[in-house]
Amino acid sequence: MxxxxxxxxxxxxxxxxxxxxxxxxxxxxxxxxxxxxxxxxxxxxxxxxxxxxxxxxxxxxxESVFTFEEAALRYLEDVAEKSSAETIAMHIDQMSPFIGHLPLEQVHDGTVKPFVDHERQRGVGPKTVNNALGIIATILKRAAGKWRTEEGIPWLRQAPAILTRLSLVGHRRKAYPLSWDEQDQLLRCLPRHLVDPVLFAVNTGCREQEVCGLHWDWEVAVPALGTSVFILPESETKTRTERIVVLNSIAQRIVEACRQQRGTSGYVFEYRGKRLGTLRTSAWRRAWTRAGLPDDPMVMKGVHNLRHTCGRRLRAAGVTLETRKLLLGHASGDITTHYSSAELGELLSAAERITDRGTAQLPALTIIQGQKQDVGKTSEIKKGLRA
CATH class of the missing domain: 3.30.160 (Double Stranded RNA Binding Domain)
Known part of the structure; x- marks a missing residue:
């Protein structure tokens, strides 16, 4: 040339x-x-x-043409305060290599299919894939119905009529409530920093992030019962309503042990001075395998099994459905933090039933007992619990 x-x-x-x-x-x-x-x-x-x-x-x-990546970042800004923001961000990171570069007009069943196929090939369950597809659908709907440019032009002229979800029939993973022996074996295989939060979860029915994010500021003393409870704010629960966490004797001892070693992070369960991010770590997965628990692809292997274990034991102990829902924090029209001491006593009695294996034995784990410390001033709702 x-x-x-x-x-x-x-x-x-x-x-x-x-x-x-x-x-x-x-x-x-x-x-x-x-x-x-x-x-x-x-x-x-x-x-x-x-x-x-x-x-x-x-x-x-x-021409006001936006890519899916731009819309996804806008959506993350909208949901930044939600407890599910980290999970949403994780899904967006996974789908971005497939559709992030596409203009919103080109995001539909056909262009999303490579992402779905990739997720299924790596063993991701239909429910998780459907959750990701739901996020895509929500982003497209907001782009068409809510977001506007400075000139008032919608980000997307019209959202796709449908983003096909995977059928869950025959694919839904089954929960695996633990037997007492399996619980003991799993605890022996876990690293020490996971033992307390795992045992707390199985005795309270708290969800994983409710355990990881449990804060000392949420503890409320109930002198009439000689115990305390935790009131989870609506911003931290899946149902977006306040939830009261009642502590049976095992959960109380765990809290007291954590109080003796309380750090500066403000969280009940810490690891190296920081809040636990998750319980289902690689250490959890190794412990699940070493404990000889099911490796069937149709069986749940996650931390949510602890919640199912709690629910199953409550039912086996004869606790009524209504009380089980209250203890597990299921969605309800009631404001569950408005309880008298007598009502809390009934919940505490029900929660205590799952500490008995049938022979009055406690789980094979020694927990250091500590001196109960009172908590500081609280809101009017919390003061009502002390009455």
Whole structure:
């Protein structure tokens, strides 16, 4: 190629061709960046490609065309205060390589299918895939119905009519409530920092993030019963309502042991001075396997089994359905923090039933008992519990 036929805008620096070219689509009017190649022909191809990309992006912005990645980031801003924000972000990270670059108009069943196929091939259950598809559908609906440009133009003219969900028939993983022996074996296989929160979960029925995020500020003393409870704020529960966590004798001892070793993070369960992020770590998965628990792909292996274990034991102990729902924090029209001491006593009595294996034995784990400490001032609702 003769010099006069060479594309202008390239300069050789240190053996590598760099772009230095005027460009109306660039801020400042210049495109300056390296091509990463010492070949003039390859550098010209890079330059042509970059100019085309910049032109397309400029036209897209002028026409108010948004990519799924841009919409997903906007959605994360909207849900940042929700307890599910981390899970939503995880799903978006997983789907972005497949559809993140696509304009919203091009996100539909056909373009989402490669993501679905990839997730199924790596063994992800239908429910988890459906949750991700639900996030996609929500983002598209908001883009069409809620989000607007400065000119008042919707981000998306119309959301797709449907994003097909996977059928759960024959695919739903079954919960696996633990027997007492299986519980003991699992606890022996877990690292020490997971033993207390796991045993707390199985005795309270708390969800994983309710355990990990349990804060000392939520503890409320109930002097009439010689115990305390935790009131989880609505921002921290799945049902988006306040939840009262009643402590049976095992859960109380765990709390007291944690109180003796209380750190500065403000959380009941800590690891290396910080809040626990999750219970289902690689250590949990190894412990599940070493404990000889089921490896069937149709059986749940996660921490949610602890909640099922609590519920199953409450039912086996003869606790009524209504009381089980209250203890497990199921959605209800009642404001569950408004209880008298007598009503709390009934809940405490019901929770205590699952500490008895049938022979008055406690789980084979020694927990250090500590001196109960009173908590500070609380809200009016919490003061009512002390009456």
């Amino acid at each position: 003769s010099k006069r036929n060479q594309m202008p805008g390239l300069r050789l620096k240190g053996g590598i061709w760099h772009i230095e070219k005027r460009c109306k689509y660039c801020q400042g009017g210049w495109l300056r960046e390296g091509t990463g190649t010492s070949s003039r022909a390859e550098a010209e191809e890079v330059l042509i490609r970059r100019l085309a990309e910049l032109r397309v992006n400029a036209e897209r912005k002028a």
